Amino acid sequence: MTGRKDAGAAGLAALAGLIADQTRAACLLALLDGRAWTASELARHAGVAASTLSEHLGKLVAGGLLAEERQGRHRYVRLAGPRVAQLVEELAARVQPGVRTARPTTLRASGAEAAMARGRTCYDHLAGRLGIAVLDAFTARALLRQDTGFALTGAGLRWFDTAGIGLDRTGRRPLVRACLDRTERRPHLAGVAGAALCRHALDAGWCVRIGSERAVRVTTEGERALSALLGIEAVALR
Numbered sequence: 001m002t003g004r005k006d007a008g009a010a011g012l013a014a015l016a017g018l019i020a021d022q023t024r025a026a027c028l029l030a031l032l033d034g035r036a037w038t039a040s041e042l043a044r045h046a047g048v049a050a051s052t053l054s055e056h057l058g059k060l061v062a063g064g065l066l067a068e069e070r071q072g073r074h075r076y077v078r079l080a081g082p083r084v085a086q087l088v089e090e091l092a093a094r095v096q097p098g099v100r101t102a103r104p105t106t107l108r109a110s111g112a113e114a115a116m117a118r119g120r121t122c123y124d125h126l127a128g129r130l131g132i133a134v135l136d137a138f139t140a141r142a143l144l145r146q147d148t149g150f151a152l153t154g155a156g157l158r159w160f161d162t163a164g165i166g167l168d169r170t171g172r173r174p175l176v177r178a179c180l181d182r183t184e185r186r187p188h189l190a191g192v193a194g195a196a197l198c199r200h201a202l203d204a205g206w207c208v209r210i211g212s213e214r215a216v217r218v219t220t221e222g223e224r225a226l227s228a229l230l231g232i233e234a235v236a237l238r
């Protein structure tokens with residue numbers, strides 16, 4: 001043995017240390033909604049003093065997990081990008097059931113948890129049972145292949161064109177990728193295609209945001225559209 005420290009191991013340990021704090025973890029999970037939050041909003045969400053939260057945010061920004069924006073006196077933070085969102089969601093999905101937080105103790109909290117499991121955004125794509133239903137429909141209709149990797153087929157690319165959903169293929173982000181769903185423990189659709197579909201669903205009124213977290217509800221118009229375009233039965237969306 002040379003006695004030299006492995007730089008990769010040191011970096012991994014530092015990254016794990018950033019996440020291994022309940023307040024910082026709460027911030028990362030909240031920011032999975034894809035929006036920018038102020039420090040005071042995150043402090044209220046995490047249940048800590050603003051001064052304490054500011055110190056945590058400084059560490060997350062310095063560690064490359066958060067990006068900071070300033071507008072006048074206001075300081076906003078958001079996840080540094082889709083790769084950070086993928087890391088947070090997949091780590092959350094691997095938490096064993098026995099290690100999870102206590103079950104909701106109020107009707108309101110129980111309803112919020114049920115809404116998140118039914119349908120939500122995961123950074124910029126659809127998750128929960130809604131996200132799984134979409135992925136299953138894509139696979140059943142041969143619009144997406146999972147046997148030799150995760151990729152849209154020619155029919156899948158044409159589907160997006162027919163649906164009027166543009167796909168930006170000029171960047172470095174994968175066209176499609178699997179993202180392990182935190183509540184369903186199965187992959188849902190992410191990448192450029194997943195983000196484009198989620199954005200279209202919200203813009204077209206197929207889905208609307210509900211509550212103060214990431215939950216979304218499929219509208220009657222959305223049920224009709226997803227049935228016509230993907231053959232998803234309305235009961236699977238409720």
